[in-house]
Amino acid sequence: MAFDRNTPYNELPNLPPPGFIESxxxxxxxxxxxxxxxxxxxxxxxxxxxxxxxxxxxxxxxxxxxxxxxxxxxxxxxxxxxxxxxxxxxxxxxxxxxxxxxxxxxxxxxxxxxxxxxxxxxxxxxxxxxxxxxxxxxxxxxxxxxxxxxxxxxxxxxxxxxxxxxxxxxxxxxxxxxxxxxxxxxxxxxxxxxxxxxxxxxxxxxxxxxxxxxxxxxxxxxxxxxxxxxxxxxxxxxxxxxxxxxxxxxxxxxxxxxxxxxxxxxxxxxxxKKMKAMLSLKSNYEKQLKEVLGTSFSYDLLQLMFTLPYLKIDLLVKKEIAHRQTASTWLKKLSDADIVRPQKIGRTTYYINFRLMEILSSDS
The missing domain is CATH 1.10.3290.10 (Fido-like domain)
Structure with missing residues (x-):
């Protein structure tokens, strides 16, 4: 039966396609x-x-x-x-x-x-x-x-x-x-x-x-x-x-x-290519975070930065990575070091891992 686009295609053949040969x-x-x-x-x-x-x-x-x-x-x-x-x-x-x-x-x-x-x-x-x-x-x-x-x-x-x-x-x-x-x-x-x-x-x-x-x-x-x-x-x-x-x-x-x-x-x-660039950035950020945060360096914070590129104080508290005051201090230090960039949306300030966002946005 010939295919008719206006009629339900109940004759759709099962796989594999008959006669298919790899060229x-x-x-x-x-x-x-x-x-x-x-x-x-x-x-x-x-x-x-x-x-x-x-x-x-x-x-x-x-x-x-x-x-x-x-x-x-x-x-x-x-x-x-x-x-x-x-x-x-x-x-x-x-x-x-x-x-x-x-x-x-x-x-x-x-x-x-x-x-x-x-x-x-x-x-x-x-x-x-x-x-x-x-x-x-x-x-x-x-x-x-x-x-x-x-x-x-x-x-x-x-x-x-x-x-x-x-x-x-x-x-x-x-x-x-x-x-x-x-x-x-x-x-x-x-x-x-x-x-x-x-x-x-x-x-x-x-x-x-x-x-x-x-x-x-x-x-x-x-x-x-x-x-x-x-x-x-x-x-x-x-x-x-x-x-x-x-x-x-x-x-x-x-x-x-x-x-x-x-x-x-x-x-x-x-x-x-994206994953290699992300790994390289993560390695660089680990060194920078250790310099900026010193003895309070948190590997959990580094991980979160590459799982969710938009951070906020409440998120660090919710993930039990830091108490509110510590989270605020960390994000301020990372912002001052241009590791993340703050962006106020409504009442909330987000701290964006902008270099990761650049990698993710690239289509080449």
């Missing part, structure tokens, strides 16, 4: 992607305390993945919100929910014998959206061109069909004997399939990108979900959606796989 160009790009991914994983393994830097990298991925869905927040809004118990900034709140969903997915991966299951996907979307959304169970969902309202794709309907598609996707993800393709090529397949099943009313794109990162962890290619893939997709967003459509309408898998491998190459290089 020489794909094999060359695959080898390059695997090499850079291995280097990034080695860097993650070498970190003395991975969570210090990984939190900030994951927040960057969360920000860019949300931006693909037109959920926009600035770096300043995001990192300021990350220090709060709650925030009124809806964009920042959705980004923080994405970060939380990624960590939820990691926890479920550990709890479920390294399996990526439908119930994990459901929990990820519920965490992103902060609701009890489940699998789509009513007809009428279609994806439309934002400019002219034209239907460009109608995903499978309804819940029984969607669960059947997800069950087949589960098998493809979790059963290594089911397909002999390289995991990086399979990751590209999985991304398309999840987007095409479109199992939830909202949050599918973000959930699919979290699934990418979790899949690489499941496959032992990354020890932490630091895949910063969305930075590439943001810059090549039109092509991203065009290539998804090209598979559905023309079975053009070759260009899609090349796109995803190129995204992997560029983003693993960028992520590794």
């Amino acid at each position: 020489p160009e794909i094999l060359k790009q695959l080898a390059k992607a695997a090499r850079y991914l291995g280097e990034l994983n080695g860097l993650c393994i070498s970190l003395p305390d991975p969570q210090i830097l990984i939190n900030t990298i994951v927040l960057q991925e969360s920000k860019d993945s949300s931006a693909i869905e037109n959920i926009v927040t600035t770096q300043d809004e995001l990192y300021k919100a990350a220090t709060e118990d709650d925030t009124n900034n809806l964009g920042a709140k959705e980004v923080l929910n994405y970060k939380e969903a990624l960590y939820v997915g990691m926890k479920r991966l550990q709890d479920q014998q390294n399996l990526l299951l439908t119930n994990t996907m459901v929990e990820i979307v519920q965490t992103i959206k902060q609701n009890n959304a489940g699998i789509r169970n009513v007809p009428g969902t279609s994806l439309k061109n934002a400019i002219n309202g034209e239907v460009v794709y109608t995903p499978p309907c309804c819940e029984d069909v969607i669960r059947e598609k997800l069950s087949a996707l589960e098998q493809f993800i979790n059963d290594p004997e089911f397909s002999s393709f390289d995991p990086l090529i399979k990751m590209a397949f999985i991304q398309y399939q999840f987007e095409s099943i479109h199992p939830f009313p909202d949050g599918n794109g973000r959930a699919g990108r979290i699934l990418n990162a979790l899949y690489l962890v499941q496959q032992g290619l990354l020890i932490q979900p630091v895949l910063y893939l969305s930075s590439y997709i943001v810059k090549h967003k039109t092509e991203y959606y065009q290539l998804l459509r090209s598979i559905t309408e023309k079975e053009n898998w070759q260009d899609w796989v090349m796109y995803m491998l190129t995204a992997l190459i560029e983003t693993t290089q960028l992520t590794a």
